[in-house]
Amino acid sequence: MKTSMETIRSAVEQYSEDSVKRIYVPATITEKEAYEVVRGALMAVRPRIKELIEFAKLIKAEKLGVAFCAGLSDEAARTVAVLENAGFTVASVRCKCGAIDKTELGVAEEHKIGGPSQFEAACNPLVQAKLLNDAGTDINILVGLCVGHDMLFTMHSKAPVTTLIVKDRLLGHNPVIALYSGYHKDLMKLQKRL
Secondary structure, three states: OOOHHHHHHHHHHHOOOHHHHHHHHHHHHHHHHOEEEEOOEEEEOOOHHHHHHHHHHHOOOOEEEEEEOHHHHHHHHHHHHHHHHOOOEEEEEEOOOOOOEHHHHOOOHHHOOOOOOOOOEOOOHHHHHHHHHHHOOOEEEEEOOOOOHHHHHHHHOOOOEEEEEOOOOOOOOOOOHHHHOOOOOOHHHHOOOO
16 A cells, blocks of 8 residues: 555656647646735635636647536537637537437436436437547537536546536536535435435
């Protein structure tokens, strides 16, 4: 079993690999450029979408992929427009692509949101990843994929993946509020798995 120091040294050595450097150095530059001194105070000056654009330019990405949830179609359209206005070619793919019933992918009827015996299109992160792989994207961007579906997409994407918007149905896609707000902190205590 490796010691913590051996693990650290081993990981540090990986930063010299071209595949790691290609992402790490531009990420660090993007991080630094997200701050400016404003009226004598160091402040963040870029939203994540702007950081993503600048990062993509640094790694010379030309084609970006957007894998999005049907419930965030408006946000995905806005994202695509901003990225295209920044000069990128964008390929996007909706979660329900393929229109395959959930039962065909191994989901029992009782686990359908709409109830048993009704057609319910399944989220299809593997097809989303395959379509963006086939499109030859340089970076893929997640816009609200479900927990688990985001993981499957990331596992099968050939391009590096980043998340722009995380899905949180209850909290308006702002999951961090549950960690801070007195109005929301007890939600996890109240919900029990039946």
